[in-house]
Every structure is written in C-alpha cells, then in structure tokens.
Amino acid sequence: MDKIIDGKKISSDIKEELKEEVRQLTEKGISVTLAVVQVGNDSASTVYVGNKKKACEYIGIGSLSYELKEETTQEELLSLIKELNERKDVNGILVQLPLPKHIKEDVIIKAISPEKDVDGFHPENVGLLSTGQKGFVSCTPAGVIELLKRSGITISGKECVVIGRSNIVGKPMAALLIREDATVTICHSKTVDLKKVAKRADILVAAIGKPKFINSEFIKEGAVVIDVGIHRLEGKKLCGDVDYDDVFDLVSAITPVPGGVGPMTIAMLMKNCVESAKLKNE
Numbered sequence: 637m638d639k640i641i642d643g644k645k646i647s648s649d650i651k652e653e654l655k656e657e658v659r660q661l662t663e664k665g666i667s668v669t670l671a672v673v674q675v676g677n678d679s680a681s682t683v684y685v686g687n688k689k690k691a692c693e694y695i696g697i698g699s700l701s702y703e704l705k706e707e708t709t710q711e712e713l714l715s716l717i718k719e720l721n722e723r724k725d726v727n728g729i730l731v732q733l734p735l736p737k738h739i740k741e742d743v744i745i746k747a748i749s750p751e752k753d754v755d756g757f758h759p760e761n762v763g764l765l766s767t768g769q770k771g772f773v774s775c776t777p778a779g780v781i782e783l784l785k786r787s788g789i790t791i792s793g794k795e796c797v798v799i800g801r802s803n804i805v806g807k808p809m810a811a812l813l814i815r816e817d818a819t820v821t822i823c824h825s826k827t828v829d830l831k832k833v834a835k836r837a838d839i840l841v842a843a844i845g846k847p848k849f850i851n852s853e854f855i856k857e858g859a860v861v862i863d864v865g866i867h868r869l870e871g872k873k874l875c876g877d878v879d880y881d882d883v884f885d886l887v888s889a890i891t892p893v894p895g896g897v898g899p900m901t902i903a904m905l906m907k908n909c910v911e912s913a914k915l916k917n918e
C-alpha cells in the first residue's frame with residue numbers, strides 16, 4: 637500500500653471506467669446528460685464547474701450549462717429547476733454551492749427531483765442513505781470510501797472518527813462508514829477533548845474547514861488520515877484541514893491536498909450521472 641493516497645490517479649481510473657460504460661450505453665441508445673447550474677461568479681465555483689464540464693466532455697456525458705447572474709432570484713432559479721426536472725433529455729441536475737445569500741440552499745436542493753439529484757443532497761436521498769437503502773450519495777464522502785477501498789484499506793471493524801458534521805460531508809461520511817461496518821464517532825465544535833477522541837481513530841476524516849488544524853497531537857500512530865479540507869493560503873498555495881508535514885511520519889496513509897479527495901468529488905459526480913441514466917432506462 638502506498639503511503640500517499642493518490643486521488644488524482646484513482647479518479648482518473650474511475651473516469652476511464654465510466655468512459656467505457658458510457659460508450660456501451662450509447663451503443664444501446666442511452667444518453668447521459670447533466671445540467672450544470674452556477675449562480676454568480678464565485679471564483680472557486682467557476683473552477684469546479686469548469687472541471688465538471690471538462691470531465692463530462694472526456695467521459696462522453698452531455699452537459700448543459702446555465703450561468704446565472706448573482707442577482708437571480710430564488711423564484712427564477714426554482715423555475716429553471718422545474719423546467720430541468722421536466723426535461724426528458726436531462727438525467728442529472730447540479731446546482732453549484734455556495735449560492736448567493738438571498739437564495740435558500742435547502743429550498744433549492746429540495747426542489748431538485750430526487751431521481752436527478754446527482755449531488756445526493758436531496759432529503760429523500762439523505763434519508764435513503766441513513767436507512768441503508770439505495771439512492772444517490774453525496775460525492776465527496778462517496779469519493780472517500782472509494783479512495784479507501786481502491787487503496788486496499790479495510791474499513792470493516794475499524795474505529796473511524798469524522799471531524800465535522802455538515803450535511804454534505806460529515807453526516808453522510810459517518811453513514812457510509814457505518815454501512816461499511818466501521819465503528820464511527822462524529823466530532824464537532826462542541827466536542828470535549830477533540831485531540832483525545834481523534835487519537836482513537838484508525839481512520840480519521842478531517843472536514844472541519846480550518847487550515848492545518850489537525851497536527852500530530854490528534855493522530856494515533858499508524859492511522860489513515862483523510863483530508864477533506866481545501867484552503868487557499870496567501871501566495872495561492874493550497875492546503876487542507878491537516879498539517880500534512882507535521883503528521884506525515886506518524887500515519888500509515890494520507891491524502892494530500894491538492895490531489896486527494898478533491899478530484900474524487902468530480903469522479904463520483906460523473907458516476908452518479910451514469911447511474912441515473914441507467915436507472916431511468918431500467
């Protein structure tokens with residue numbers, strides 16, 4: 637097993653597999669189309685949306701692009717989603733987050749048809765995951781599971797600690813680890829003695845949103861460390877929630893930032909798009 641978990645390589649393997657799958661679907665007359673919606677011009681979102689469209693193009697997934705201005709109202713966005721829900725030629729809808737402050741994310745997420753919710757954010761899909769049923773799973777945590785499995789890291793029976801309880805990462809991450817038969821603890825800002833709890837982890841998932849917050853004092857020797865954070869430091873260098881250099885000698889495996897979990901988010905989105913097209917044509 638490599639010590640550095642290469643998300644770039646693993647995501648690129650997944651994209652190759654999906655390319656072949658889409659080729660076979662096309663032969664059967666099944667097309668895959670993702671509608672990509674961005675409201676406003678947050679620079680990071682523009683990069684992510686651009687990378688999603690590039691991935692679609694590479695795999696052979698059609699993409700429809702909607703670049704809406706910052707002042708777009710919630711009603712206008714809801715009306716676009718209604719139109720996309722009804723379109724027979726669209727099987728996936730993605731609304732890039734964060735949305736401008738005047739638009740309620742939960743209202744928008746709920747408006748997307750669960751069958752087209754390739755982000756896995758709709759409460760119906762979240763409910764299916766937490767009750768152990770089939771549905772779309774949020775791409776970042778799904779990507780973490782895929783990284784672990786494809787790196788030969790056993791999850792079953794392991795003590796896993798997830799730091800962060802967001803609806804998009806922390807909570808679905810915990811549900812997925814439970815589904816893989818891990819023993820899971822979720823920590824958050826009110827956790828008493830975070831270092832002590834984190835040090836229990838065989839697999840530690842950091843999704844706190846604080847640059848280089850996790851140092852060697854949080855790590856048990858030999859732990860696997862998965863860093864979900866992405867922060868742009870002054871001078872534009874990227875780092876994660878984990879102080880990579882400080883923990884490196886202690887861990888048995890670790891995801892870098894960039895090149896770890898980030899690229900997996902897009903690969904898993906592509907996987908969900910292909911899945912939704914297959915389900916529609918069953």
Ligand SMILES: Nc1nc2c(c(=O)[nH]1)N[C@@H](CN(C=O)c1ccc(C(=O)N[C@@H](CCC(=O)O)C(=O)O)cc1)CN2
Nearest residue numbers: 684731732733734755775894895896897898899901902
């Ligand atoms: N509708 C959604 N919005 C957002 C999601 C999401 O899954 N669905 N997740 C994040 C942003 N995100 C995808 O949209 C995302 C973040 C990071 C990466 C990535 O590949 N990161 C690279 C570094 C890229 C860079 O140079 O900035 C890496 O870690 O190697 C992909 C997707 C919030 N919004």
